[in-house]
Amino acid sequence: SYYGDATRHDLLHTAGIEQASLFVVAIDESELAIELVNHVSHTYPHIKILARAYDRRDGYALRQAGAHHVVFESFYSALELGGQAMQEIGFHPFHVEQLKQNYIDTEQKHDSSLYDMWQKAQGDSTMMQHYRLLFIKLEELLKESMKSGREDKHDSSHQSWAPPPKNYLKELRED
Structure with a gap:
């Protein structure tokens, strides 16, 4: 991991981007993030790019620029906040x-x-x-x-969120 201005091509080279297999972009300024994803995806096509976007519009622009996976910041924070609110009301x-x-x-x-x-x-x-x-x-x-x-x-499509059955720990220890 290197710290610095990732939009500087010389810093990317110094950090060894030529040998990288994964590049994570989490820049708050969307225009810079889009430019960086565009540069990396075209200059180093072997690298998988993960990017954080504030919202859907920025996320689409990052995908269009070459990001392989985009996480929408506002999406997950809204889910977490909504989930916490639901728990608070019972x-x-x-x-x-x-x-x-x-x-x-x-x-x-x-x-x-x-x-x-x-x-x-x-x-x-x-x-x-x-x-x-x-x-x-x-x-x-x-x-x-x-x-x-x-x-x-x-x-039944989300059994992973069901509570575990009674005595499941006892059954695990017996195996």
Whole structure:
């Protein structure tokens, strides 16, 4: 790990970017982050790039610039804050995690089509309208996902968030 201005090409070279297999971009200034991802993806195509974006717009721009995986800062902080709020008003922590996972799964299932439409919409007002309609559809799907999660607390698709069975530690020790 090196500290310094990663947008300086000489620093990247000094840090040994030619031998790197992974590059993480977590710069607050979105324009600089996009320029850096663009530079690294074109100059060092063998490197996998992970990037942090503030929101969906910045994330799409980072993907377009060459990032392989983008994490939306506002997405996960909103999920965590919402989950904590739900626990504060009495929701069981396992149920909260199940709802958060429902939300993530629904979002991820539609991420590619939303991104593809966003790319097509650049500078095209008709396509931008299609993007907005697709985004509204995603919002409706997310609401339905959350609603079904509230009605069915035992959704079998997310068993990893179910509490462990009674005496599971005893059974583990016996094996």
